[in-house]
Amino acid sequence: xxxxxxxxxxxxxxxxxxxxxxxxxxxxxxxxxxxxxxxxxxxxxxxxxxxxxxxxxxxxxxxxxxxxxxxxxxxxxxxxxxxxxxxxxxxxxxxxxxxxxxxxxxxxxxxxxxxxxxxxxxxxxxxxxxxxxxxxxxxxxxxxxxxxxxxx
Numbered sequence: 001x002x003x004x005x006x007x008x009x010x011x012x013x014x015x016x017x018x019x020x021x022x023x024x025x026x027x028x029x030x031x032x033x034x035x036x037x038x039x040x041x042x043x044x045x046x047x048x049x050x051x052x053x054x055x056x057x058x059x060x061x062x063x064x065x066x067x068x069x070x071x072x073x074x075x076x077x078x079x080x081x082x083x084x085x086x087x088x089x090x091x092x093x094x095x096x097x098x099x100x101x102x103x104x105x106x107x108x109x110x111x112x113x114x115x116x117x118x119x120x121x122x123x124x125x126x127x128x129x130x131x132x133x134x135x136x137x138x139x140x141x142x143x144x145x146x147x148x149x150x151x152x
Contacts, residue, residue, distance in 0.1 A: 048150055051093055055143045058086045059136055062105050066135050069112035070123065080110070098146050101139040108135045 065079045083106050090099040112135075118126070126133045 044150075047093070048147065051143075051147060051150065054086060054089055054093065055147070058083070058090070058102060059140065061086065062102075062109065062136060062139075066105075066109045066112060069109050070118045070133075071120075073113060073117060075110070075113045080106075083109070095142075095146055098139075098142050101142040105135050105139050 061079065061082055065076065065083060068076060068079070087099060087102045087106060090102050123133075
């Protein structure tokens with residue numbers, strides 16, 4: 001039995017429409033997945049840059065504040081508040097381990113303000129003797145680990 005030519009035309013047209021629909025959906029879905037992946041990569045790169053900037057700013061500010069604490073008994077309130085603000089940002093953006101390490105730097109710095117001041121010759125002797133006077137060693141290691149884990 002032969003199919004009427006009209007039905008064959010409909011089947012051919014429907015097949016063409018179905019093929020176009022499948023091709024269009026495939027292209028649309030592929031584009032959507034690609035854009036979504038690119039947006040995610042952009043957010044991750046932005047988050048990584050934000051953490052790097054925060055860590056850099058904290059290291060600079062904490063080093064300066066600790067250096068002042070070694071030779072002064074007068075805490076600079078604005079600098080202490082700036083460190084607190086950075087640590088609060090770390091509590092939001094970073095792992096608890098990183099924020100805890102930054103807290104330790106802050107506490108050591110505050111304690112140093114209330115310890116006897118060091119003279120420049122005492123500072124030189126501490127550096128020459130190899131005794132560690134850098135309160136940021138642990139923080140830097142924890143921050144490095146976090147950035148490396150974030151890059152994976």
